[in-house]
Amino acid sequence: MSEHILSIIWLTPLIGMFVVMCLPKENKSLIRYVANGFAILGVIVTLPLIRGFDTAVADFQFVERIDWIPTIGAQYYLGVDGFGYIMILLTVIIGWLSIWCGWESIQEKVKEYYAFFLFLQAGMLGVFMVLDVFLFYVFWEIMLVPMYFIIGIWGGPRRLYAAIKFFLYTLTGSVLMLLSLLTVYFKHIEQFGNASFALEDMMRVAAYAAPDLQFWLFWGFFIALAVKVPMFPFHTWLPDAHTEAPTAGSVILAGILLKMGLYGLVRFAMPLFPQGASDGVTVNLVAFLSIVGIIYGALVSLMQKDWKKLVAYSSVSHLGFCTLGLIALNPNGIAGGILQGVNHGLSTSLLFLAVGVVYDRRHTRAIADYGGLANRMPVYTVLFAISMFASAGMPGLNGFIGEFTILRGALEVNTWWAVFAALGIILGAAYLLWLFQRVMLGPITNPKNEDMKDMNLREILIMAPLIAGCFWIGLYPKPCFEILEAPTAKLVERLDPGYFSRNGLENPLDKYEQSKTAALVRE
Amino acid sequence: MDAILFSAADFHVLKPAILLCLFGCGILITDAFLIRNRAERWKNAIPALAAQVAVAASLVQHLGDVRSGGAFSGLNGSMQVDGFAVFFNWIFVIAASLAIVISARYMDAEGEHRGEFYGLILFAQAGMSVMASGYDLVVLFIGLETMALSFYVMVGFLRDTRRSNEAALKYLILGAFSSGLLVYGFSILYGISGSTNLSEIAKATAARPESDLALFLALITCSVGLLFKISAAPFHMWAPDVYEGAPTPVTAYVSVASKAASFALMLRIFLTAFESSAEAWTPLLGAIAIVTMTIGNFAAVTQTNMKRMLAYSSVAHAGYILLGLVAGNETGLRGVAVYILAYVFMNYGAFTLVAALRREGEAAEDIDDFNGLYHRAPGYTILLAIFMLSLAGIPPLAGFYGKYFIFLAILREGYYVVAILAAIYVAVSAFYYFRVIRACWLLKEGEQPAHLDMNFGTRAALATCAFLTLLIGIYPQPFIDFAGEAVLPALR
Amino acid sequence: MFFLDSIWLIPMFPLLGAAVMLLFGRRLEPQQVQGPPEDDHSHHDGRHGQPAGRTLINILCPGMVLVSFVFALGAVFQLQDVEGHSYEVVKWTWLAGLDSATGMGLSAFTADWGFLLDSLSSVMILVVTGIGFLIHVYSIGYMAHDGGYYRFFGFLNLFLFFMLLLVLANNYVLLFVGWEGVGFCSWGLIGFYFRKQSAQNAATKAFLVNRIGDAAFVLGMLLTFTTLGTLTFTEIGPALNEGGFQIEESWGSWGPLSLLTLFFFIGACGKSAQIPLHVWLPDAMEGPTPVSALIHAATMVTAGVYLVARSSDIYVLAPKTMLIVAAVGGMTALLAAFIGLVQYDIKKVLAYSTISQLGYMFLACGVGAFWVGIFHLYTHAFFKALLFLGSGSVIHAVGGEQDMRKMGALKDKIPITYKTMLIGAVAISGVPGLAGFFSKDEILWKTFSAHRVDLYVLGLFTAMMTAFYMFRLIFMTFHGDNRVDPRTHVHESPRSMTVPLMILAAGSILAGYVGTPVVFGPVHNMLPSLEHWLSSALVVEDSGEHHAAALEWGLIFLSVVLALFAIWFAMKKFKTDKYEGEPMHGIIGKQCHQLFLRKYFVDEIYDIFIVKIAAKRSGLRLALFDRQVIDGAVNGVGLLTRITSLFSIFGDKWVVDGLVNIIGYGVKFVSYPIRMFQTGIVQNYVLLFVIGLGVVAGYYLFE
Amino acid sequence: MSIDSILFYLFAVIILGSAIMTITRRNVVHSAIWLIGALVGVAGLYLLQGAEFLAGVQIIVYVGGITVLFLFVIMLVPVREEALTHRFSNQKWIAVFCSVVVFVILLAFVVHGVGSLDFPAGDEPIELGSLTKNSEEVGYVLFSEYLLPFELASILLLVAIIGAVVMSKTRNSETEG
């Protein structure tokens, strides 16, 4: 059971998909119940993982390893460490909520909708647990398809354009990624003779690959990941996709899909090509782009007239923080980057859910159509305010923790990074508060809003766990850091050997080794 | 040379071809005498399929022998049965049976349902099987011509449709011209080596000095002829017109089988006769492959006719496969085999659905005719989506592995620029494949929506294609092995 | 040590109150949300109807504050016995961040939910809880007619929670939580009448301007951590010694300490409304008057001073920053006072006076007399709260009117308010014997003795003007002719409002006696000395060489004379039977008057440069840029894009459809010519075939 | 200047000349006639090379079969007037130019390339007049080494027959609809 827990986790939604596909399409409510049932089941089956996951173990856990295509050395090779673990938790929760939140808003093609969603869920979970680069690519590509359909079928007016744009951007990126991972692959064969896509084998190549080659290979990966993140010049698909996708789609997109870029960086791109990642050009360029993204995204969202577009651009800004943290290449930066990814997942999902609430009522996303909602929807106002401040980095809520840790990592490398990034904090408050003022405050300007119903129980319940998460991370982030510490330390040691000893720090990994041995002794 | 008559061994070697010819003639006779009226015409498919079964059986024997005792040849070495031949024969069997299965309904709808059609399918296959296993210029030439002629006729089989005639005529003129050049090259090869046997020729050419003009002359004319057959740019011009004009099952058959056979021929000749001058033709073929991919992909983007779009896309695929030969290493050749194998199923699947749209009195071949197809036939639309994604090379579907090996091969040879170009073109191709998916799923249906007309055969064909596309995608191991063991020892 | 161990409870009581209010308050509230803004204070009869639920609120919220006040008192008493006057309670580790390289080499970053009670924070919590409680009580009466009662008290309690968190935090990060939290509450309370456009704007403005400071604060924290390897107050001092940091004198290079202190000071400027970040405070008067009293006079705005005092032992190592602090403080004091001269809105006058007084506090810190800054903070809390509440009572009386030109001759109608406010005015003007006198004179004296005569003169002048505009306020409001709208029925405020006034009045008389000047000799020795008390937490330098007592006496005399003169002058100008024209014109001239009235046009300048150009313009530009150039570049038809995007019709077609253009126009652009070859005429195909043959042949021939 | 070289050049001139006439005649029938000329010339070359059997085949199959087929078809399809006037396509000049270039290149290959071929320094070619010998050899090789292609050729021709029949049969001439 528990040694196959990972397979179970990602197969559950897949099975759910097939079940849903077998249901009669007329019986919508049945489909809804079944789909949501599987979504909840997906959360339940992760419980053994949560119980069994040991933060004191630095290397991969729950490893499953079966030969898949021996000829090319591809394996069915799963396993999680801190990075994957935290992402998987995020995925099951947000996946479940986003499936739930389509309950009323999705009325036509219900069956297909849920089928695609469960499919997407399976794909994303797969990405976060594979340790075989080939399999990773497979999962990575799989998710594009359901996402294409979700945007394209249930999206807004310009959905066709948004869908294909999303697909082509990401596909272009990922084929380049394919090329560079193939290069590593055969370099490995040249070096060691045996064909293998297993992550640790691939990582051994770095020792033999010339720095400049590593540089290019890293960028091969990086462009694919940067498109997914999305990083500044590659971000233009995001606003369209976000805006046109249905609420649940946006939630999944912001909550999880964007995290794959970050995850891919820390799990694959950086460890595979340490010299490529720590190359001066790479670091400065990426940092520059991140900072530009931070300020740029904020300024653009300041000017948006479309509520969802605003949130979408704010994602660009937030993820600029994340990439900045990652490229700082030190524990705080990396842990902060991932944590901020999680935070962004929570708070931006909240914001999108909030948009969805009023969108379901009024079917417009134009900020100008609202105003004075606080008069009619006090509960909604409160929840939205909390989400807003979480996203704006109010201390005591999650956003602050992430940004602060990232800034610490950035400052360690270069003061100016931190200074410029700090501008993002100011602007972040600016566009959100302005949005809040325009939408919530003032008298009701638009008669159509007079009889807006406040949030119903389902909507509140959907947002509740996320808000709880925001507070939890904001008030007691220690567990997250504990989860992230070991893999981060591993990564840093790989990127910058001797980092800890050089700074007179004891390498946490040793600590873990000791604790592990101690644990063994106890038993 | 005492064996005037066939020996038993020769029969064994020839068994597929012989079977096909026999069944072909048989069909002609039964059609003439037993089949009474149009309604019974589909019965012709039965012996045709029986032929496939028989051939398959003999191929199993061949494979067994090859595995046990290695390659063996017959008829004074003019035929050679090795993994290579067996593999491609399998491809032909699959292609032919699928063609037979989907033809019945289609030709009925066209009102041109005749027994000769099945005969021609078999004869073409006979020619192709000879091409795959032939080891002698004359044999190869005759095989090639048998195939080509049968295709000319099949393409023009709808005598009362001008498109069909036109396609046939164009195909014939260009084909004849190209085979003229090809055989001119053969004659030069003969002149160089004094023999028509490939192994002899290989010896002779290997003995030639560097950059020997005579050899180049042969190389030029042969490669041009062969490139025409695989529809590589700039010799691809026939493909779109023929694909569009031909009856859809034939289009599928041509696009898969004749392409596969031509590749078999090309590999045979280039890796035996011209192996010595590999460094001379590698860059050229590389350039041609790039041009082919470029033209194929870009031209396909703006097509409105489904068959024509697929035609251009098949041109692009030819470019990818060619890259495998360019790389020349074992990964590349394996890639060629895997690519062709995957290509059979996904391409057939797509064409089958196009064929299913053809109903008596209405020809629905435009991409617009697929608009909103999802509402009318969700299941089949899902299949179509699978085929399109596979053609676009999205993992884990069959199409991906072909590209995988090709990319790997060219990266190995260090052709990074080519690799990046090829990769970018994958994205471009995704665009036009997704136009179809978009039409099916995302667009509203038009005024008089086209309907799918299925019969048992079509369904069976679709099921097979979809199943194998998925199977190869999810568990490619056995297929990769098969392709590998088939192609590699035979060629190196 | 019950109270000391439970200091962490002190903030929790208000939090509890806030939670109850914000979660269930709406049930207690009869009317849905508050009524329309215009009926803030108008049309009320003398009776104050108390809906059932409100009684509970009235008991709960002030009660919570009272409890924490009691706890605070207890804690402070117990603190006296603790040696070192410092007690720390750590609940749990909050940010167990990862190790990182710092100037001190190793450092495992940690920030706890830890609470530190030392002499400094003891003063603060007493002020906060004490005055907070009074203002709560006051609000019961003041807010009686407003809807959103629960919201008001909820936020007020929440504010106290954050404020107490701020002053009790044992590290900068937790302090920052409080710091942001009070900002958030002030945002919520300024925008309390959220239907008023002006209120919304004021709230947003306040938060954003603060945000600038906060960003600087964050950077300051990070720099501190990277320099000293810790953010816990109690570890800062040791780290400084251990790091062996020298005083960073030279103006050429800015050492880390100067930099981080500067960052902190920018943060403080934001919170304490120092130039150039002072613009939000006057607008913040949009909030209900108790809010202005509590947040924007007594407590929150002084957080900046608290921060500087907190970091005093870093500051003393950064004289450059100190000078900047002093200068900014002095300038703010002066300029704000000028503006205060000419305001008509009674609350605006007080607001600018607050800014000016805050300037005083920074001036004190800047010249190294941190304890004096805190001292003034503490006295100021009393009389400024008093003045605000008094003005609130006035406004309450005259039915929401805030313009002093529409008041006058109220002293008999609302006697209690009048008397208490008068006391406040006297106190702030620095008339001997009252709180303001001691603290202000201490500041001036310290400035003088720190050899900053320029700043001293500045401060002295400001003191004079303070007295002047304060009495201008008094006279315009309470004396002269009655300019009140006759329809309004002027009446004294209820008990719940007057009692706090009286208590505060008493406070502003007595509060000063904990900081009597040394020259008072016996009196000084007899009374408790705040300086001595604070010396355990702050850097309290004995100002080098002792000046002659005579000199100090002289200075005190000088300032007193000036204050009295100012008061007399104000009386002469404004205690007229008939208020007409603008007396100020006669004094400072029309132009200056305009200049001050328009606050040196700072708001306008910001509006133009920051809001309009920087934010909106660039935002728009970038939004366009995003649509046009990025995608355009993707199209590979960037130029074409920029041209076509001029015509908005084609704009969409070419510009917005970003990537589709790379396919749709880039690829199609290539696609059509390729298709052109496919003429359908077989001979052309053959020709191309032949050409291909030629190319191949040529390749081999010339290869 | 030996006899057969004279004959060679004679035949060459015949072949090329009539080939050119074939592709330039306005009237298709004339083209067919000239084609016959060319084919006969080729047959002459065969004889010159001692391939008497082949020469025979050439005459019989080509002249007797294929050309007749051509003429037959020509009779079937009426020649329209403007088909006579515009006999060359629009691309004629560019076409000619290109093919000239291409074939100049090819000729370069031929001239320089084939010279390098080393043929067994032959005794003089098979003398004329031994018809039997030649046909015997051809027959022997045909039925031993090239037995398979020979058989296949029958299939090829069968396909051709089917094709011709299928194509040229009219629908109403079918047995049933």
Added chain:
Amino acid sequence: MEVATSHYLILSTLLLFIGTVGVLTRRNIIVILMSIELILNAVNINLIAFSSALQQIHGQVFSIFVITDAAAEAAVGLGILIALFRNKETIRVDEIDLLRW
């Protein structure tokens, strides 16, 4: 003097050239088919020349097959031509442009 094999080859190449030009330039499909015959004959000339030069018979046999093929192609081609003519009343190659682009 002896006629070198290269002469034959040059001749055949020229014939090939003429055939190609015919295919390229003539409007009449029948003539185009004739030109293809010319091309095949060029091949035959090659084969014969080689076979005599090599003192072998194989070339001749090869050319027999080429002739066969030529016959077959001509037959099919003309068949298709007839079918086409029946539908379209033309044998002009440049009027056959239904399938394009």
